[in-house]
Structures are given as structure tokens and as C-alpha cells.
Amino acid sequence: MSQLLSLDEASRCMKCGFCMSSCPVYNVDHIESHVARGRNVLIRWASNSSIPVDGAYGERLSYCLLCGRCEAVCPAKVPSTAINVAARTDLVNKRGLAWLQRFVYRGILKHRNLMARLLGLAALVPGVSVKDGKPLRHLADSVSIFTKGLSIPKLSRPFLSTRLPSRMTPPKGVHVRGQVAIFPGCAFEFFFADMGERMALALVEAGFEVVYPQGLTCCGLAVRSAGDLTTAQLMARHNIEILSHFDHIVTGCATCSSALKDYGRWFPDNDAWQPRASSLSAKVSDLSEFLVSEGFQPKPAEPVTITYHDPCHLKWRQAIRDEPRRLLGSIEGLKYVEMEGADECCGLGGAFGITHREASLAIQAKKMQSIRRTGAQIVVTSCPGCLIQLRDGARRHGLPIEVMHISQLIGGQREQPHRLRSAGDGGGQSPRPKSAP
Amino acid sequence: MSLSASTLGKLRHIVGAKGLLTTQVDLAAYSFDGTSNWKGMPEAVVFPTTAEQVSQILKLATEQGIPVTPRGAGSNLSGGSVPVLGGIVLCTTRMNKIIEIDTANFTVTTEVGVVLNDLNRELARHKLFFPPDPQSFLAATIGGCVSENAGGPYAVKYGVFKHYILGMTAVLPTGAILALGGTTVKNVTGYDLPQLLCGSEGTLAVITQVTLHLLPLPPARQTVLAVFNEVITAGQAVHRVLAEGILPAKIELMDNWVIRRIEEVAPLGLPLEAEAIILFELDGIPAAVERETEGVINICRQEGAMEARAAYDVKEAENFWTARRAGFSAIFGNSPTVFAEDVTVPPSRLPEVIGRIQKIAEKYDLTIVILGHAGDGNLHPCVLTDEKNAEHYGRAEKAVHDIFSAALEMGGSISGEHGIGLEKKQFLKQAMPPEAIDLLRGIKKVFDPSGILNPGKIWEEA
Ligand SMILES: Cc1cc2nc3c(=O)[nH]c(=O)nc-3n(C[C@H](O)[C@H](O)[C@H](O)COP(=O)(O)OP(=O)(O)OC[C@H]3O[C@@H](n4cnc5c(N)ncnc54)[C@H](O)[C@@H]3O)c2cc1C
């Protein structure tokens, strides 16, 4: 496997330590092998064999949310997250994947159909799934033993791909501006299908024909971040193949958009897929980024106080900060309050939230304090990962607040937030007047 | 040497299992600091959270003769927190509570592991101002700054850390916990021990808590950018501003090399052809700031500035200062080894010392980048070299030597703010008479009879 980024890049770190105080993980335990500066040195020393490349080393590599804050403050512009991923990849190449990871990445995530079938079966178990209109309780606690207590949302029934027509066109009278393909990602497909629908509706209302291409698979970021580059590339190639003939690809998942926009860097320069990946990456937008650039004006809403949480994958990885605020701020009737620490991490960081549960909960607790101080009734975000973690936190800390995805406030028939059901559910009402079963 | 299982057990008993690191990868992350070449592996890292725990650790270390190196964020530039003799690294980063902000008396009492930037953020909420601003404020802890007597651009007008220390809690290597100083600006009670500990580079005691003096936030600020085609004229302009009775809050100098690197990394539209840029900050009541801004601009023009103007807005001013901060990074990022020097001369001799440094660079055929706190005569001439190239490195060492001699000849010092640590201990003899070095040794002996605290720093063993 050719190396995408030389581990020598780590030697550009001049050890100033500026990244330390901005790192959510370091701020929990103050251990230097858990932050970019220490890790960059370890990576350099491991690559020249000054320290052993062993399990303990791998564990330190994993102690990172890949949130990108360290890069944002780094005066030397050291690509610390890419260096970490390269080091993880190197480690996987040398030592292989743990069996569980191998099973999840290569056995399940890679095969969307299999995943759909497994989850579809699970959805039949009472209490595990959410069906439109049905009273909603909390997660199936049986699932949470696998997630060390993280509340997993219920499965949507049916999944998004069966809910949406293969092609949606703007209502009569709306000028058709073009066509977009949506990339809902695993979360909208399986867990938050209602939000996926609302994303599609917002795009339709903005004047776009919306296509949900058949056969997409997971964006692959979790797999890539864990260092399984081979599988991640396989997944990327699969998605590129399907998406490449669309002009615009839009996703409401901050993680998916950061992954798709990064596909160009998942393939080395001498790989035939590299140019295709790069040109695909250039066509990808986050939902709010796309809607703002198209001058979309959401409809008025009920008066309610909202605040916004910046997903790391949006703010730090894609520098998208103003767009969601612009959209939310333009909704007549809503009162927007800015949260102090809006861009503090929620603590999930993909698998980190499960593998490093204690640190994750400590980061989550800080976030909950910031949210509480806003006095808002709804906290809005742009990433289903954050949404899961924030809902889990709200429940854990008894916060009387709803957590919503931005699509729920801008697409389709207005939801009536204060009458929404408990903050922990994964469903919500159908945005469409009684069409779905 | 390696710590015995029973010693590790005792340490674990003091700080708890989560307060002790012994795995090799973890230890490696504490074997360096902000310098490019000093390394030393510790055998354990401990994270005490109270003065009592610090006391127990130091007592144990004294009993067993184990070296203890205090460490905050490890961002110093003198090798000060590198455990050259192994032993224990005592890391203060979990003592990170701000204990009290007293808005009536303009003081803050804080634990030492608080990062300076975090303290400033908290103070800003109360419209309070703590001026000393080492440019590592995003990393540096209060304890590290006190121990290095750090300071930054604000030093011209507002001084450095030592000018703000009212009192502290310090733990002696023998384990005694002492409350020193007080909470008032005026306090003459015996020898001024807090001042002695300030700048002692962790060799006398471990500081666990400090009380600092604060100021009200100045109501107005303005930044002036002045561009020169010679570094020496820039130095002259600075000198004239001060001589005419204007006391800017900051006066910072960057030379052409730095300007170019900044423009490469984060373009700000700085003029690439400029030999030097000076950034001034004026602060105070609005009317005074306005007059002084005009004054500075006029003087710079008279002294031959190619351009001198106020920042258009707060955002632009912020960008200029960010660029200044990026200066050091640019230097370190562009050279495998850097001697980031820290000489200080009386401000009136600034143009002269700059001229000398340029000659030294020519003589040894080296790149010596100059940036610094021009207002207080504190310059950071950075000699770019590569320790793997012995011949080049040798020339660089000679150049550093010559720079020190030049500064000392002009009545200056070899370190304005980074401290001596390991990096400059071989030069101490040049800067201090032998009797004074003996005095340092004697003081060390009184505080630390077994010599366990940060051994191997500041002076060479006789
Ligand atoms: C990019 C960059 C820019 C810088 N700019 C400036 C500048 O403008 N001005 C300036 O003055 N300095 C500057 N510095 C250096 C400055 O000395 C340090 O950043 C700061 O003072 C160290 O704080 P720290 O918490 O990292 O301490 P460390 O580096 O961990 O420790 C510094 C010294 O203090 C001792 N020590 C630390 N904590 C304690 C304690 N609680 N009790 C006793 N001893 C202790 C250590 O043993 C060591 O000798 C800069 C450094 C960098 C990397």
C-alpha cells in the first residue's frame, strides 16, 4: 500500500504546545501522549524505532477524536489528524486489525445490503424501532451494553431508502434550479429516516430535483480513521462510482461530508482513482452550505428559543461555521441564542465515544453545562453523531431540552418543537401529510 | 537507574493510580520541552492535585535521592523542564483551578496549572487585565511563567511576571509547605522570597498557588504598522518614539525573513520587500490613544518608514498580532535546529546590536533571523542550523557566542525571558562573576539540601 502522507510530516511539529489547551481530550486528563504535540513526537520516534510500535502505542494513537482543533490553532500548520490516521494505517498494516474491527468494517459496514438486512431484522424486535406516529420510548437498553451505556437511537421503520421516492421534484410553480443527489449516510438511512426526508424536502423546496441514488454504502470515515485504508478505499470507490455522474452531492451528515470531501486524499497520486475521487470531492456540500449558497429561505416557525452546536467535522474539518447560523437566523419566529462554547466538542468522535467512554462522558458533561447556560429549548446541530451524543447527554444530565437536526427546522411542514416527543427518540412525526404507512 | 516497585507503589499511593504514568510511550511524551534538541527520559510522571501531595512526593524524593523535575506545559525554550537525570517529572497541569478573582482589590489567586490563556479569558469576563503576555500563552501554565519570570510584548509598558506577584504557596524539597508574600502590592517583610522563587526555574521549590496583581482593562487600543527598508532605521524609530515620551504598550519587530515566511504560511498582505516591520500597540483612554497613534506614525515617517499607518479595524489589528505570534513557528518550521536566542540590551542600543548581529551572520555565513520585543531591547536572534551537520552547527555555535558577547558588552544580558535551563548554562560564567554563581549554589543548597529539585540546570557543575 503506498503511503498517502509521510510520517515525516510529524517532524514539522515544533513542540510549541499551543494545541494542548484546545484539545478536548487533553483537557480531560492532561496527559501529553493524548494530544497532538506528544503524539507527533511518538509517531516520529516510532517510525525511527526509538520507541516500540506496540499495543500501548496504538492505544495512544486511538486517544484522539480527530476533531481537528489542534490543526486550527497550530502555528506551524502541522496536519496532526492526517498524521495520526497515517500512523494508525501504518499500525494496521504492520499488526493487523482487531477481530471485532475486522468483522465490523470488512464484514458489515462495507456491505450495505447486509447491514440493511441485519438492521431490518433488528427493527422487527419490539422496542428497537421507531415507526411513524407510534408512541416513542427510549432506546432499546439491550443495545446499550454494546456501547457502554451510550444511548443508541431506535431504528427507523421503514428505512429512508424505502420511504423516499427515487426522484422528488419541486412543487409546481417553483423554478427548477437543477438536480442534487443526496448522500444520507448510515445514520439517516437507518436511524433518522425522518430527518433524511426533511433534508430531501428542504432541497426540493429550494428548487432542486432530488435523487437518492440506489446502492450507496457507508461513507467509510470510521473505517478510514481506524486505519483500515484498504476497506475505506473500497467503500469510497463504490460510492464514487455511483455518485460521479451527479453535479451536486449534498449530505446533512457532517461526518459524511467531511469524508466525501476528503476522498481525493484517500488515494495516492499514482492511483487511477485519485482524479475521480478529487473531482467527486469538489462536488460535495453540507446541507446548510448548499442551501445558503442557493439563497434558500426557510419558512417561519413557532416562537421558540434555539441554539446551535458546531459539529467538529463541520467547523474544524470544513470551516463551515456561519452557514447553519445564517439558515437558522433567517427563520422567522425563532429566537436564536449563541452558546458560549458552541464549538466545544460533544465528545463522541465516532468510535472514541464507545472505546474511550470515560473521557467521552467528561467532554459531554462540559458540553451539557454550556447548553444549559443558554436557556434554549432546542439545541440544533448538523451531524447525527453529535445528535446521538447530545441526546444521550441531555438524558443523562436531565436537561429539559430537545436536540434536533437542522433539517427538522428547515424542511417540510414545520415541526412543533415544544410538542415533540421526548428528547431521546430517534423518530419524530412524518413531515409529510399522512402519505407514509 | 530505575525507580523500584516500592517507590512507584508509594507514588501511586500519594497521587492515585490515575495520577501516575510509567508506560514507556507516556514517559516519552515528557522527555522534551519547547527546545529542539534537549531530551531526557523520566522514570515516572506524577500529577499531584494538592500542595499536600506535592509535599509527600518531594519528601519521598528527598529521602531516596530521586531527581524531581517540575513541569507545567513543557513549553519553555531553555530545556528547563527536561528531566536530564531521569527520576520523577512532577506535572502541575491537574492543579488547574482559578481559586478567586477579587474584583475589589484587583487580585487573582490561582493554582499554577492554569493555562495563561484560560486565566485571561476568565479575567476578561470581569473586565480585568493581567498584562504579562509571553507569546506561548496558549500553552504556558502560570507556574511555568512564574518560574521563568516570563514576559512578552507588554513588557515595555507593563513589565513581566515578577512585577505582578503578590504571594504564593510553595513546597520545599524537604516537604515544608510555605505561604509566602501576601495579597498587597506593598509588602516589605524580610527578604522577598516570592521574588526569589520567581525565575528560579523550578530549582528551589515547587510553587502550587500564586496571587497576582491585576489592572483594569484599558478602555481603548490601537495598532500601528510601520514598514522600513532597513532593520537599523526601524530600531532608530523605536528609540525616538520612546525618547519623545510616548510609551506604547507593545513594540514588536519582525525582519524580512519572518515577513516572507508568514506570508507563505498565512498571507496577511504584509509587504514582502520590507526589511523590517514594527508593530506598535497604544492603549489607554481614547483621547490619549488617538494623540499617541498620530505621534508614532509621524515619528516613523520622519525616521524614513516606507509606510506607517493605523490598523483599519480590530480585525486587521488582530491579524497583525497573530502574524507576530506565528513568527517563532515559522522559524522552527523551517530549520531542523534553531538557536532561539533571547539577548537583551538597553533599548537605546537596539540599532547597534542589530547591526552587530547582521555582521555576525555575514562573518559565519549563516541565516540569523531577528524578531523581538524591540521596545524593551529584548531581541530573539534565531540562528538557523542543523545539528546533524557538524560543520554548520559549529559555525552557528560560534555565532551565538559572538551574539552573547555583543549583548554583554553593551550592558545587556544573555537571556531576557527564556531562562538559562540547559540551553545557556555554559554561558553563565560569561554573564555573572564566579562569586555570584557561588551565591546561587549556596541559595540552592539552603532550599534543597539533597539537590533533588530540577538538578543539572542553570549552572555547570564545578
Ligand atoms: C512559541 C513560544 C513562544 C514563547 N514566547 C515567549 C515570550 O514571548 N516570552 C517569554 O517570556 N517566554 C516565551 N516562551 C517561553 C516561556 O518560558 C514558556 O512558554 C513558559 O514560561 C513556560 O511555561 P510552561 O507551563 O510550559 O512551563 P514549563 O516549560 O513546563 O517549565 C518551565 C520551567 O519552570 C519550572 N516549573 C514549571 N512549573 C513549576 C512550578 N509550579 N513550580 C516550580 N517550577 C516550575 C520547570 O521546571 C521549568 O524549569 C515561549 C515559548 C514558546 C514555545
Ligand code: SF4
Ligand atoms: S484532533 Fe482533537 S482530540 Fe485529536 S489531538 Fe487534535 S484536538 Fe485533540
Ligand code: SF4
Ligand atoms: S500546535 Fe502544532 S507545532 Fe505546536 S505542538 Fe501542536 S502540533 Fe506541534
